[in-house]
Amino acid sequence: MPDFIMKNICKSFPGVKALDQANFHASRGDIVALLGENGAGKSTLIKVLCGEHKPDEGEIIFEGKTLKIQNTRSAIEQKICAVYQELSLVPELTIAQNLFLGFYETGKTRMVSEKDMEQKTRDLFVEYGLEPLDPGMQVKKLSLAQKQVLEILKALNREGEIMIFDEATSALSEKYANWLMDIIRRLAEEKKIIIFISHRLDEIRKLCNRVIVFRAGTDVADMKMEEAENDELVRLMLGREIGGYYPKKEVFTKEETAIEMRNVTSGHKLTDVNLVLRKGEILGVGGLAGQGQSELFLALFGLIPYKGEIVINGKTVSLGSPRDAIKEGIALIPEERGLQGVVLAQSIRENIVLSSLNRIKNHLFLSEEKERRIVSEMMDAFAVKAESPETLVGTLSGGNQQKVVLAKQLATNPDILLMFDITRGVDVGTKKEMFNVVKKYASEGKAILFFSTDTEELVNVCNSIIVMNHGRVAGRIDDEELITRENIIRVSMGEKAV
Ligand SMILES: Nc1ncnc2c1ncn2[C@@H]1O[C@H](COP(=O)(O)OP(=O)(O)OP(=O)(O)O)[C@@H](O)[C@H]1O
Ligand SMILES: [Mg+2]
Incomplete structure (x- = not known):
């Protein structure tokens, strides 16, 4: 039996059935790709898991016990941590403040001084092999890629047992995408459960050992990565073939x-x-x-x-x-x-x-x-x-x-x-x-x-x-x-x- 199971999850919004009897499972040490076209329900599944949405139906089981996830804080307390697709940083706050926002309330430590926070931030940059940024800098001054890296650090700092990366590499260059993939491999070696969402198939292939495909709010395939061909994954995702990822190149360049x-x-x-x-x-x-x-x-x-x-x-x-x-x-x-x-x-x-x-x-x-x-x-x-x-x-x-x-x-x-x-x-x-x-x-x-x-x-x-x-x-x-x-x-x- 897998360590982690989401069973028959349903979630509707007015006019939309985002999740329709969706299933997902993983075991410790797994890096599972969650694949699906835009609007397939991937982020909704993650938000259900992280206590942001209450499911209409379904059950979440971790190590044999049914989890009760009332809200986002309760998810973090139960060691479920996510990097969300849409950035959640507060632009006006500093890097250090953002990294530790809401963290201490979850019972890790009581109050800390700004100085401690800044020192811990520097330590985090070192621990994860990043070029250090000034912890006192306002987040709004960062580039999108830097913000995404920070968002990742924030989740890593919470030390979850189930770690979710929803499009966490979408704004990252190859160098930083590789950086993240190395970290994720390390987490898998430590027997965490990883859910990885990305539209970059090459990345998924390099990183994940299993892939679950969603279409129209439900799971349509569950495969070992090495047994899944790209063309087949695309067909499962979209319900059709696309025949190559790029249109034929043509030159329309004029003199002017x-x-x-x-x-x-x-x-x-x-x-x-x-x-x-x-x-x-x-x-x-x-x-x-x-x-x-x-x-x-x-x-x-x-x-x-x-x-x-x-x-x-x-x-x-x-x-x-x-x-x-x-x-x-x-x-x-x-x-x-x-x-x-x-x-x-x-x-x-x-x-x-x-x-x-x-x-x-x-x-x-x-x-x-x-x-x-x-x-x-x-x-x-x-x-x-x-x-x-x-x-x-x-x-x-x-x-x-x-x-x-x-x-x-x-x-x-x-x-x-x-x-x-x-x-x-x-x-x-x-x-x-x-x-x-x-x-x-x-x-x-x-x-x-x-x-x-x-x-x-x-x-x-x-x-x-x-x-x-x-x-x-x-x-x-x-x-x-x-x-x-x-x-x-x-x-x-x-x-x-x-
Ligand atoms: N808060 C909301 N209110 C209304 N509809 C929503 C809400 N959140 C999601 N939906 C709808 O639910 C469906 C699934 O959305 P979801 O964000 O889970 O897709 P996704 O698989 O993550 O897609 P993408 O690859 O584009 O991120 C979509 O039709 C979306 O419009
Ligand atoms: Mg999404």
């Missing part, structure tokens, strides 16, 4: 320049960046994590100040704010959907309409008909899975929220698209649909700057790649044949692509 950067410098993060992005081009941005890639996108969208020149259609423009950038026909699909991308408390329709008021405006009045058309066009284009356009974005699954972010920004009909890790948390089927949309925009002559934490994606989607290192463009690969993972690394080290 869409946007040019001349000696653009911003703080210590960007130095003398020169860059030409052509119409119809999909230009990837590669390099190790944190080499200025994110600042490049922020500068082009008027979110950070810069020196130097940015030229659009032969004219020097001033990008002092996102408003300026939008006026110049630029759109940004941002890194953090909750902060910059969508308003979670608004409906899908409101989010899309908000960004495209100009297109819908008809003699000072909003044309309801146009509004409906644009909203339904965008929802179809990205296969947003929701009850209706009136569904609140905050109640969608993580991947479906990401689709709304994309739909919202593209509804403004921009000429220059800044796409920053657009497939974060998106299932393999929808990823392919998104790449098809990217390709379609390129074929219409739009210029696309494309970043991904997943190097495979850069290699398979982009026509050209620039590689960044220490805030500079270390090199550019234009020859399709030379766009490989190895060459991106070579160029970032100052060598030539071969």
Whole structure:
């Protein structure tokens, strides 16, 4: 009998049956992948386990005993700890305060001083082999990847017996994803139970020994990892074949320049960046994590100040704010959907309409008909899975929220698209649909700057790649044949692509 069993779990929300007689089981030392398309019910299962949602039906059994999990605190007390898909850090608090938030109340120790907390934070960074950050720094100053690492540390610090990682690697570069995988292996050796959710199949294959597939709120397969083929997993997840993860590459690059950067410098993060992005081009941005890639996108969208020149259609423009950038026909699909991308408390329709008021405006009045058309066009284009356009974005699954972010920004009909890790948390089927949309925009002559934490994606989607290192463009690969993972690394080290 397995050590841990979730049996016949049901959970409904108004209009949605998120879990329908779902089963899950694992034994100590297992690393079990929980796989399923966006909206399949994975996070809901985790939230039931962690006391965030009360199940309508079902039973949770650990080592022969039925668990009673009344709320999130009671889950932690019973050694169930999770890294949630959506970050739960408090931006205004410091790193140390966030790491220990609510921790001491769970009976570990009584009160501690700020100084103790900061020292413990430093110890944690050392223990887990991380470059130390100032424990007194406010979390809002961190990058998304740093926040995700912190979220992981917070869960590790609670020393659970059942540890859950819900999309914990989605914003991490390969280096940090590997870091986490090593830690998880260690936890498994210590006979913990690990539940690992990710849309990156290669990662799952490297890490997990078993895989349970969910579809439409219920478990449809339970296999040993080595016996599960990728194609079969995809078919089980989506109920159909997708035939390859990427659409066929084509080149739509034209002669005309869409946007040019001349000696653009911003703080210590960007130095003398020169860059030409052509119409119809999909230009990837590669390099190790944190080499200025994110600042490049922020500068082009008027979110950070810069020196130097940015030229659009032969004219020097001033990008002092996102408003300026939008006026110049630029759109940004941002890194953090909750902060910059969508308003979670608004409906899908409101989010899309908000960004495209100009297109819908008809003699000072909003044309309801146009509004409906644009909203339904965008929802179809990205296969947003929701009850209706009136569904609140905050109640969608993580991947479906990401689709709304994309739909919202593209509804403004921009000429220059800044796409920053657009497939974060998106299932393999929808990823392919998104790449098809990217390709379609390129074929219409739009210029696309494309970043991904997943190097495979850069290699398979982009026509050209620039590689960044220490805030500079270390090199550019234009020859399709030379766009490989190895060459991106070579160029970032100052060598030539071969
Ligand atoms: N608080 C909520 N209110 C209403 N509906 C919800 C709520 N939370 C989840 N749902 C719905 O339940 C279903 C399952 O969502 P869930 O977040 O569990 O999916 P998921 O498998 O984690 O997907 P993803 O891969 O996109 O993260 C979705 O249809 C979602 O819209
Ligand atoms: Mg989820």
